[in-house]
Amino acid sequence: MLKDDLKQKIMAINATLDIKQLNPILEPILMAGMRRGYEAAYLLIIGLSEGVQPDDQPATWIDQVEHTADKEFAKLITNVHENDSQQNEVATQINSMLAEEYHAITSHHDNQLVIESVIMPYFNGWFLGYYHALLTLVVETQAAKDTQSKGLKKQISNQAMQAVENERTKFQHQMFYQNGVLKDILSILEPRLYDKRYLEADRTIKS
Secondary structure (H helix, E strand, O other): OHHHHHHHHHHHHHHOOOHHHHHHHHHHHHHHHHHHHHHHHHHHHHHHHHOOOHHHOOHHHHHHHHHHHHHHHHHHHHHHHHOOHHHOHHHHHHHHHHHHHHHHHHHHOOOOOOHHHHHHHHHHHHHHHHHHHHHHHHHHHHOOOOOOOHHHHHHHHHHHHHHHHHHHHHHHHOHHHHHHHHHHHHHHHOHHHHHHHHHHHHHHHHO
């Protein structure tokens, strides 16, 4: 089972884990979750705007929407990397989530990774990606002028929190969904698969 594969991979990592190298391990997992959340928000909002119901989304339509979402996500991440991280809201949020996980590992897990150490950043990232995609799309569709409105951000944050809780529930109870998440995480923790996946993703984003 994939969960057993993940446990074995974590044991292998723990055998030589340098606690100072946690972020390079966890950040790609968080970013993978962000990308999935970003795609999910696009599927929701564009589906609503085009009258495509969640349970009746054709595969070709999903591919097109996710392709668009991936392009916009790439722009978001480029902006994170190119701008001063102290002045960048997304970078600040990413760093805060990584610091939270670092604290959990060093304070509660004896400087060792556990399953939750890689699951938590994935879904934290999912929330963050969904939130920022939803914020952008709602502002665009409603022609809102005040993108910094605390009320708007709070409303969207609450919606993103509800959405990610639904995803966590699916992870707990739907084997197909759980396997998809575990494959995402394993492909990052296994360098050869990680390189292959993101090289393919880069080609998709640039095409």
